[in-house]
Amino acid sequence: xxxxxxxxxxxxxxxxxxxxxxxxxxxxxxxxxxxxxxxxxxxxxxxxxxxxxxxxxxxxxxxxxxxxxxxxxxxxxxxxxxxxxxxxxxxxxxxxxxxxxxxxxxxxxxxxxxxxxxxxxxxxxxxxxxxxxxxxxxxxxxxxxxxxxxxxxxxxxxxxxxxxxxxxxxxxxxxxxxxxxxxxxxxxxxxxxxxxxxxxxxxxxxxxxxxxxxxxxxxxxxxxxxxxxxxxxxxxxxxxxxxxxxxxxxxxxxxxxxxxxxxxxxxxxxxxxxxxxxxxxxxx
Amino acid sequence: xxxxxxxxxxxxxxxxxxxxxxxxxxxxxxxxxxxxxxxxxxxxxxxxxxxxxxxxxxxxxxxxxxxxxxxxxxxxxxxxxxxxxxxxxxxxxxxxxxxxxxxxxxxxxxxxxxxxxxxxxxxxxxxxxxxxxxxxxxxxxxxxxxxxxxxxxxxxxxxxxxxxxxxxxxxxxxxxxxxxxxxxxxxxxxxxxxxxxxxxxxxxxxxxxxxxxxxxxxxxxxxxxxxxxxxxxxxxxxxxxxxxxxxxxxxxxxxxxxxxxxxxxxxxxxxxxxxxxxxxxxxxxxxxxxxxxxxxxxxxxxxxx
Numbered sequence: 001x002x003x004x005x006x007x008x009x010x011x012x013x014x015x016x017x018x019x020x021x022x023x024x025x026x027x028x029x030x031x032x033x034x035x036x037x038x039x040x041x042x043x044x045x046x047x048x049x050x051x052x053x054x055x056x057x058x059x060x061x062x063x064x065x066x067x068x069x070x071x072x073x074x075x076x077x078x079x080x081x082x083x084x085x086x087x088x089x090x091x092x093x094x095x096x097x098x099x100x101x102x103x104x105x106x107x108x109x110x111x112x113x114x115x116x117x118x119x120x121x122x123x124x125x126x127x128x129x130x131x132x133x134x135x136x137x138x139x140x141x142x143x144x145x146x147x148x149x150x151x152x153x154x155x156x157x158x159x160x161x162x163x164x165x166x167x168x169x170x171x172x173x174x175x176x177x178x179x180x181x182x183x184x185x186x187x188x189x190x191x192x193x194x195x196x197x198x199x200x201x202x203x204x205x206x207x208x209x210x211x212x213x214x215x216x217x218x219x220x221x222x223x224x225x226x227x228x229x230x231x232x233x234x235x236x237x238x239x240x241x242x243x244x245x246x247x248x249x250x251x252x253x254x255x256x257x258x259x260x261x262x263x264x265x266x267x268x269x270x271x272x273x274x275x276x277x278x279x280x281x282x283x284x
Numbered sequence: 285x286x287x288x289x290x291x292x293x294x295x296x297x298x299x300x301x302x303x304x305x306x307x308x309x310x311x312x313x314x315x316x317x318x319x320x321x322x323x324x325x326x327x328x329x330x331x332x333x334x335x336x337x338x339x340x341x342x343x344x345x346x347x348x349x350x351x352x353x354x355x356x357x358x359x360x361x362x363x364x365x366x367x368x369x370x371x372x373x374x375x376x377x378x379x380x381x382x383x384x385x386x387x388x389x390x391x392x393x394x395x396x397x398x399x400x401x402x403x404x405x406x407x408x409x410x411x412x413x414x415x416x417x418x419x420x421x422x423x424x425x426x427x428x429x430x431x432x433x434x435x436x437x438x439x440x441x442x443x444x445x446x447x448x449x450x451x452x453x454x455x456x457x458x459x460x461x462x463x464x465x466x467x468x469x470x471x472x473x474x475x476x477x478x479x480x481x482x483x484x485x486x487x488x489x490x491x492x493x494x495x496x497x498x499x500x501x502x503x504x505x506x507x508x509x510x511x512x513x514x515x516x517x518x519x520x521x522x523x524x525x526x527x528x529x530x531x532x533x534x535x536x537x538x539x540x541x542x543x544x545x546x547x548x549x550x551x552x553x554x555x556x557x558x559x560x561x562x563x564x565x566x567x568x569x570x571x572x573x574x575x576x577x578x579x580x581x582x583x584x585x586x587x588x589x
Contacts, residue, residue: 087400094366110397122359123409129366132401 001137003034003079003105006066013101016063017092018249019056019274024085025247026054026278031138031146034069034079037061041085042146051281052240053149062273072140079105080143082136083113091115091131099126111135149279152266154258155232157213158184160267161205163255166192167245169203174238176201179283182241183233184259186210186226194238211256232261234282244278252276291318291330301326311336344455344468349446351378351416357436357443359410364430366402373472374429376445377421382408384416389423389472412442422447423472424454432456432467439463450474 007013023030023041033040043054060067071077095101095117102116112132119127138146160166169192173180177194184190188208194201244267252269259265260282267278292298298320306319314335320328346352363386367374373389387403390396408414436443436458447454451473458465 084400090368091400091402109393112401121407121410123407125407125409127363127404127406127410129402129404131366132403134397134400 001072001079001105002068002070003103004066004068005060005064005103007063007101007103008065008099010098012063012065013092013095013098015250017089017095019058020085020089020092022247022249022276023054023056024089026243027085029082029084030054032081032083032135033146034081035071036069036077039063044145051279053277053279055149055277056274057276058274076140078143080138080146081105081111081113082138083133087131087133088113088115091117091133094129095119105135106132108132111137149277152258152260152264154266155226155261156184156186156210157256157258158186158188158190158210159208160255160257161190161208163245163248163252167242167248170238170242170245173201173203174242178238179235180238180241181233181235182257182259182265183231184208184257185231186228189231191231232259234259234262234265236265236280236282240280244280250274250276287330287332288316288318291320344453344466346446346455346457349448349452349455351420351447352413352444353384353411353416354413354442354444355406355411357433357441359406360443361433361437363404363406364426364433366404367426368400368402371426373423374426375421375423376447378416378418379405380418382414384408384411384414413444420447420449422450422454424469428467428469429456432458432465435465447471 007016027041027043031040031042031044033042037060039058039060041054041056043052069077069079071079092101092115095115097120099118099120101118102114104114104116106112106114111134113135115131115133117129117131119129121127170180173192173194176199177196179194181193181195182190183193188206188210190205190208192203192205248269250269250271252271254270255268257265257267263282265280265282267276267280269276269278301322302320303323304321306317306321308317308319309315310317314333316332316334318330318332320330322328364374367386367388371388375385375387375389377385377387379385384406385403386406388399388401390399390401433443439458439460441458441460441463444457444459445454446457450471452471453468454471456465456467456469
């Protein structure tokens with residue numbers, strides 16, 4: 001099992017650290033899956049995570065100048081690592097002016113991701129900072145836990161309003177309630193609602209548009225013959241939603257959400273070379 | 285300290301309005317008086333209560349430290365930003381090829397598997413002087429070091445680090461025409477070197493920690509002595525008392541100043557000349573009985589070997 005990668009370009013480095021920062025805001029620990037072409041940050045929707053799931057996918061070619069990996073076996077050319085994204089984010093934080101950043105999988109006293117940062121210095125030779133981030137190597141028999149989640153059989157799929165606006169609204173609502181009802185219909189309307197004994201607040205968003213899902217996909221037929229005006233709703237933990245919105249450091253080109261009535265809300269944030277899916281289960 | 289800082293909180297405003305500042309000590313009334321003489325005849329008087337405390341004197345001699353480093357504060361400040369703000373201790377080490385390393389100190393094996401270890405290498409030519417024993421290393425508190433660096437960076441002074449073997453104090457010094465700062469920090473002693481008490485260096489004998497406390501900082505003594513003497517203040521230096529100084533007195537006036545500080549006995553009336561500030565003496569209390577009786581404890585553990 002081998003892995004080494006190198007980033008030289010500053011823009012790529014900043015972009016990569018923004019992605020890592022976003023992940024660090026969403027998950028304390030997550031799985032880093034490495035394949036020849038892609039990197040994945042995965043949080044499987046176990047009960048321990050409060051049922052929240054995350055799937056973030058990035059093409060290595062758009063970030064790394066060098067990327068070599070060798071999985072456990074040629075037919076399973078993948079590496080699964082358990083990492084604390086906060087560590088990775090911290091290691092990259094002080095690398096903003098780096099000449100080069102190398103990431104390497106090492107095994108000295110324990111398996112580590114070694115992030116070696118080459119920084120400019122006042123003298124002729126450059127400063128080298130290395131961060132050894134302890135990781136857990138996930139054995140192959142557990143890999144099945146980290147499969148790409150399917151797009152759920154949603155009732156309504158809708159584009160999200162500008163995330164910043166949504167974030168402000170949700171942050172205000174968070175002071176009033178622990179949960180928020182997110183509801184939407186197929187005519188581009190979405191509402192965020194909180195209802196407590198004292199107060200009810202609803203924020204209405206209009207003309208958001210509904211993404212066209214290929215109707216060939218059979219699983220989406222519950223959305224097919226649906227009344228355009230009727231709302232599908234799910235009540236979710238407001239902190240989880242707020243976390244997702246506040247942690248966004250990568251400005252997505254497209255943001256949408258799929259609502260499975262009373263079951264789950266599936267967020268998809270798309271960027272040119274990064275995609276982030278986030279699942280928040282509905283509260284009972 | 286906080287109330288003292290409060291007086292000087294808004295520097296730009298003070299610079300505009302204050303013409304002179306008078307600081308008086310009234311030992312009888314246990315008051316430190318700060319008078320700010322402002323424009324238009326306004327005088328602001330601050331009466332600060334103080335408690336006389338037993339003085340903790342760091343006994344050190346920078347001349348006898350085996351290793352010495354000098355670097356612009358900025359280089360060191362840029363080096364420590366790579367460490368997390370919550371980190372307690374760092375290890376400074378002299379590596380091969382004249383390179384110097386800083387890495388976060390991790391207490392034991394099990395922790396090593398959970399914590400991110402950050403190591404930074406600085407080339408020799410980033411320092412102004414490097415005279416270190418090859419392979420030497422010391423571990424000390426990062427928080428206090430950061431504090432000093434902030435100060436040193438602001439005043440744009442080079443920082444000199446004097447250190448000896450692990451367990452002996454490390455002394456950080458700043459020198460300037462009007463200012464002389466010594467920060468003495470305890471260093472973590474090596475587990476191996478505990479078997480033998482460290483060489484005494486002609487000064488006070490540091491207590492060799494018992495095995496249970498092998499990893500503890502020996503004496504949580506952090507003293508920052510700031511001696512600021514303004515030129516032309518007119519006040520003659522106070523007479524030199526005969527002192528039981530650990531090292532031969534030198535004729536250098538600055539040295540004398542420093543020795544006066546060192547030789548002060550608890551209970552001596554406070555110096556008229558300047559203030560000596562202590563940044564807390566105990567960092568992490570490790571059980572109530574340990575601190576006051578540390579030396580006795582050490583004797584016992586020595587006998588066990």
